[in-house]
Amino acid sequence: MDFDLNEEQRLIKDSVERLLADRYGFEQRKAHGASERGWSADMWAQYADLGLLAMPFSADDGGMDQGPVGTMIVMEAFGRALALEPYLATVVLGGGFLRNGANAAQKADLIPQIVDGSLTLAFAQTERHSRYDLADVTTTARKDGGSYVLDGAKSVVVHGDSADKLIVTARVAGDRRDRSGIGVFLVDGNAAGVSRRGYPTQDGQRAAEVLLEGVRVEADWVIGEPENGLPLIEQVTDEAIAALCAEAVGTMSVMHETTVDYLKTRKQFGVPIGDFQVLQHRAADMFLMLEQARSMSMLATMMADEQDVAERRRSIAGAKVQIGRSGRFVGQQAVQLHGGVGMTMELAVGHYFKRVTMIDTAFGDADYHLSRLADAGGLIAA
Known part of the structure; x- marks a missing residue:
């Protein structure tokens, strides 16, 4: 089996490695980490200009159609540079929910904003008791007319303190560890009822504790099936x-x-x-x-x-x-x-x-x- 990169992939690899070698030295990284949001907005704009934020999305959605291999190339380069920017949180996790579960209207609205660097996302999944169990969700989503009301708390939300929007898992039905009854909701980071406490992690990244108190989410911003999101x-x-x-x-x-x-x-x-x-x-x-x-x-x-x-x-x-x-x-x-x-x-x-x-x-x-x-x-x- 041929594991060599094709010409386009080699060009992407060379471009991102050259950018990070020139602009992401160890001392520069320390300066980025000491900034208010814990990463460099200037570097994020550079990633957008290079097309890195468009990597996994289809051409129909304004992306580069590079799939998992494109993501691998970028993430390995980021690993070499210890890059702090929310690429995993926004493009891989947030973008993954949009690519795999969003409807056409949601994709049309959000993916172009990710691609041009104007939108960052964070995945709010972990709860204090859940450890690694993705089905262990006690945050609730109660149907109220044409919307849902979310209540609960999420822990260690990577880049959750600076994200524009949060992708929140919440239980619509069932008991605590039931595999059914879990929905995925897109929540504005500054919505009424959302409070976030950010902090640095041991590896220099940022995370947040997120509290949701009566947060209203319109049904249009449920990603996928509201009771079968697992x-x-x-x-x-x-x-x-x-x-x-x-x-x-x-x-x-x-x-x-x-x-x-x-x-x-x-x-x-x-x-x-x-x-x-x-x-x-x-x-x-x-x-x-x-x-x-x-x-x-x-x-x-x-x-x-x-x-x-x-x-x-x-x-x-x-x-x-x-x-x-x-x-x-x-x-x-x-x-x-x-x-x-x-x-x-x-x-x-x-x-x-x-x-x-x-x-x-x-x-x-x-x-x-x-x-x-x-x-x-x-x-x-x-």
């Missing part, structure tokens, strides 16, 4: 996991490269420490784990839009397991081989390790997905 949520989440796998590969690549460079330049007993065979073996092990993660990331990308739900979820779970294990190993080796300086905030390697650790916990860590994979009978069905 299959849509699972599909979009799987696409997001595939994107996160690609980002993790980018972060691990930089950790490996910078560690090998350090081994070549740091001297002990008058010679570069990379001359010691035991350290060469550890660098080789890092490379092996990185390449295993890259292979599984490619599998997740190829399976992200698979219509066979069982096969898709099996592949996505397998990729998430490998990404979590590889990220932990590569990060630990990178920090340790840098010695004491690897623990400091002034060196980038520790920040990369933090990000890949947060990726592991997003939408289920390696242990959680290993359990799912075991329940499904393994990566390859018997």
Whole structure:
């Protein structure tokens, strides 16, 4: 099977990597993170100009029709730069709900705004008790005439403090963990009854606690079926996991490269420490784990839009397991081989390790997905 990128994909890859190399150094990233919203509006406009925000959308909706491979290219580049902008929240998650579940009017209204950079979104799913269970939803949506009234609270809403609109999951019917009765609602971030408390996360990103008190949402802004939204949520989440796998590969690549460079330049007993065979073996092990993660990331990308739900979820779970294990190993080796300086905030390697650790916990860590994979009978069905 040919895994090479085509000419258009190579051009996209070169363009985004060149932009981030020129405009997203480690010190520049620190400045972006210290801004009020925690990311760079100027860089967001640059992404829009390059067409990165249009990547997964169809040409009929004003996009570039690049699908999961286009998303993989962008997310891996963002992983290498530790980019802070809400690409996952807006384009992958928010855009995923629009691509897979929105009606024609919703697409016509919102997708052009995402593409031109004027609209940002955030996915408000997690609740304090829900952990990784997408069906564990207690936020309620009560039908009131031609609209719904939402009440509840959402936690760790990535980029939820600055998003223009929130995509909120709420229970229309059923009990707490029922798979049926969950709807997906588009809520204005500044709507009456919405309160948001933003804070920085360990990896330099931003998140928010969101409280919904009597928030009214017109029926026109329900995405998909109001009582059968869980299959849509699972599909979009799987696409997001595939994107996160690609980002993790980018972060691990930089950790490996910078560690090998350090081994070549740091001297002990008058010679570069990379001359010691035991350290060469550890660098080789890092490379092996990185390449295993890259292979599984490619599998997740190829399976992200698979219509066979069982096969898709099996592949996505397998990729998430490998990404979590590889990220932990590569990060630990990178920090340790840098010695004491690897623990400091002034060196980038520790920040990369933090990000890949947060990726592991997003939408289920390696242990959680290993359990799912075991329940499904393994990566390859018997």
